[in-house]
Structures are given as C-alpha cells and as structure tokens.
Amino acid sequence: MKSLRRLIYPYIAWLTVLIIIPFLFIVLATISTFHIFNSYTFRFTFDSLRFLTDPIFLNAFKNSIKFAGITTVICLAVGYPVAYFFANIKSKNKTLYVALLIVPIWSNMIVRIIAWENVFKPVSILNLFNLSFDMIGSDIAIIIAMVSMYLPFMIFPIYAVLDKMDHGYIEASRDLGANSFQSFYKVTLPLSLGGIVSGIIMTLLPAMTAFALPERIGGGTTILLGNLIEKEIFRGSFSTAATVSFVVMIVMLGFFMLIVRFDKEGETLL
C-alpha cells in the first residue's frame, strides 16, 4: 500500500501547480491592484469589489442566471423522461442504447458550437433544403444550443439513480394502493432526487460559466460571466476578472455543498 501511495504524487504536483497556485493568484488579484505586467502600482485594495455593483457585471450575472436557469429547466423537463425511459429498457442491448446518449459528448464541444452557429446563420448548408435562419444573437438560439450541449449531463445522473433503483419499491407502492402516477411521485421521484440535484448542478454550472457558446451563438452581443472575465482580462483589468471568477467559484461551492447534502454516497456524481 505504501509504495502505491507514491503514485498520487504526480496528481499532487499537478494540483499544486495548476490549481492551488493559480487560485491563490486569483485571491491575490481580487484583493489588490495585481497586474501581471505591472508590479510598480501594486497595493492591497478592495476597490475591485465595487465592480460587483457595476451594470456591466450585473447584466452578465443576470444573463448567466437567465440562460443557465432556462437551459436547466428545459434539460430537466426533457431529460428526466429520457432517463426514465432508458432506465426501464428491458433489452439485452440496453448498454448500447445508453451509450448512444453519450455519443454527442464524444465530438468536441467547439465543433458542435460552430455547427449550431452555422445552423443559425442566414447563409448555411440548410439553404439546400430551402431553410434559412437568422438567429445569431437571439436568446432562443443560445438556449437551443445550450440545451443540446448540456442535456446529456442532466440525463446521466438521473439515469444512474433510476437504473439502480430497486423495482421492489415501486411494486410495494402499487401493492399499498398507489396507481402508477401516485407511485411515481410518491416513490420514484423522491428516490431519484439525488440524481435530479446532481443533474441540475452538472447543467447549471457549466451553463452559467459558458464562454465559447455565447461568444459564437450570441454574436458577441450577449455577455455571460465567462465572456465578462475574458473581456476584463483583455482590457487589462486582472482584479475585476479575478473578482468575477471568485464570485463564480463561491456560487459553485454553494451548489457543491447542496449536492453533498442530497447525495451522501456520491453515487450520482459521474
């Protein structure tokens, strides 16, 4: 065992260099005038926190919440029935069918984003079918693309819980007088709550911090938190970028605490 323990050292090194140290820089940048090319004006200050009341930040924050929220609700509404259906497949090829759900994740996300961008452009391959959209920059285009990106992340945790659930619970509830609808919302649904919470977080967090997707599909006019961080960095304002990152991290931490509360065994975390 002791010799095996050494195998963890590469990870610790990776964690230190790529996560802990950069994180400390973010903390430093949040509470100072830190700038990577300019150390002469360095001083500690909480000035950057004022950015959190700036309309630019508030707009990006609102957009992030709005798009991530709507995407998550749609993903849940679409994804739960899909997860339920796949969990109840009684075929020998079940694994194969479930694998089909993962296939979309196998292609690079940027490729899929650019594919959607082309769909929403007035001039696209769809013209061959006499179809043409002019939707770049519209809310609906962003939401459609986001749902297609994050749907598998909603389906899988829910599927994992439903698939493992003992069918005996459902039979027991039917036996005790529940019709199939009552059986679902009194037993299946509460027992899959852990998967739902995991799915919501797995969808909500990446959607909130989405960067490339709003950049391409939003046509540069719809700014989410991820885009704001990028803009602030290019503007040379490390402190405000770090502050926004910090806010995102705290939100994520909050959600993570929630997941741990609902799913003590961590069985739904893929």
Place this chain on the structure above:
Amino acid sequence: MKKLIEIEGLTKSFDDTLVLKSINLYIRENEFITLLGPSGCGKTTLLRILAGFESKDAGIVKFDGNIIDDIPPHERPINTVFQKYALFPHLDVYNNIAFGLKLKKMPKDDIEKAVKEALKLVKLEGFESRNVKTLSGGQQQRVAIARAVVNKPRLLLLDEPLAALDLKLRQDMQYELKEMQRALGITFVFVTHDQEEALTMSDTVVVMNQGEILQIGTPQDIYNEPKNKFIASFIGESNIIPGIMLKDYLVKFEGYEFECVDKGFDDNAEIEVVLRPEDIELKPVNGGINGVVTDIIFKGVHYEIIVDVNGREYIIHSTDPQLVGNKVSLSFDKEDIHVMLR
C-alpha cells in the same frame, strides 16, 4: 368456510419455460395457507399473479367469486410482505406504515391511531420517527408486516418473509405470525421453501414442484401421508423402502409382511413405504427386520443412528444411544407405515 380465492387451470410461462402448469387451488377465508416448494417451483410466481404483478397465460383466478384479471395491483384488497421488505428508504417508520392509508385519504387522526395499533401489533411501539435504514433485519421485517396489515387487506401475501432472519428470530416470528393471523382474521398466503415453517404455521400446506401442485393437505397429512417420494424426502427426513401392497391393510417389504392402515391400492401394487426416523424403535434382535448399527451422530435432542439392513441404510432418531456394530431389530407400529405409489 367460504372460498376467498379460486384458481382453475392457471398456466404461466416465461420465455418458453413453463413455470405454472395448470394450477387448481382454492383458498378459504381466514385460512393460513402455505405454498411450499424448492426454489424455482413456481410458488413466488403464483403469489405475484395473486398480487397482480404478473399476468397469466391461461386459466381463471377469482377473488370472492369475481375474476380479477383486469384489476390492477393497487385496486386489489390484497397486500404483500416482500421478501426483501422493500421499505421506502426516504420515509420514516410512521410514513412507511401510513403510506397505504394516506393514499386512501383516511383522516389524519385515524391514520395516527391505525399506525399506533399496527406498531403495537408488531411490538415496535415508539418507533414512529425511526429511519428505516437504521433498523435491524428483524425490525424491518416487523415494519413491513405492519405496513401491510394496517390496510386491513382481505388477503395477505407473504413472500418468504423470514428467509433473511436468524434461526431464533425466525422461530419467534413463526409463532407471532400465526397469532397475528388468528387475531386479525385475515387470510394469509405464505410462501416458503422451509418445510419446518410450513408445518409449524399453516392450516393448509400446498406442496409444489416444477410448476405443479403435488399435494394439498393439513401439515399432519403432508407429513404422515406424503403422496410421493419427492414430498416424503422434501418434508423432513424419511426412509423410503420399495414394497408391494398385497391387499388392503397388508403390505410387504424387506421380505416381511406387515399390517398397515393404508387401503385403496390395487392388490399387489408396487408401492413405496415411508418410515419416519423418529417412528422406528431399535430393539434387541428378534424375528423382524434386522441390521447393524454403522454410525451414530449426536444431534442435541436425539441421536441420529444409521442402521444397515442388507445393504439399505435406515436413519433412526432415538434418545437412546447405540454402539457402532450393535446388531438390532427395527420395530414400528402399523400406524407408522405410510404407503405411497411408486
């Protein structure tokens, strides 16, 4: 007594495997009936068809005189105690037991009273707010029973409910279940592969094997007059000896003629005789069936003695020990000779 369940020609198969072969059975009201058989004999499938979880291929199942094919499980006045209990892990003991009553929209005060009574019945008073995951196997079992009987079903199905409990607990529960059935006046259908359980609790035992009912009778009937070799060997230990039924009340085996209490076989029919180990007494050598003690094992209440009679081994249970090598004679009463067709 009134027939609560009538089953005629019930047939069921899973993927070409016939698991129930034209079952005929009726269950009377207030009866404690046990379906007994080895695993895979179809007893659980029969239970699941009664509960409504499994459809049938052919035959008639009547409840109270009405065919119940189209009645879904939740509308049947039948409740089940599942083998693995299937207590809802997201609900506490109180809400598990109240589950069925809440669905029936019973007033809250009545539910509280009923749950309290049910908990008292299963001797778990004060357990209302306990998490079911923290209960022991025996306690979970009791909650499962309470959750079923609180609905006052006409018929309670029990699917090997004691299989997961240890011996002592199992014996206590056998007694308690029997008491409960008497007190509640509910018809119990109990499924088990444990012959001792079946004999201890039941009014009627239904012995099944390979999708067929082999014998239906009281525990005494089944034990004393097994219909065939399978039942004789499945229900307790027995010595099975081939013989010939010379005529009514006269049977010949091991080269001797014995008076017996059996009749109704053809004269000179080839039969088998069942002699229970505890019915045979060992006597000093006399004119009867003689043999040599080859082994003796102490079993607590009795000794298990193996006697070799001309190459055939007999098992005898006796409270008196014997020495290996002793020459003995087997003695039994005519009532202890049980004859069945070969």
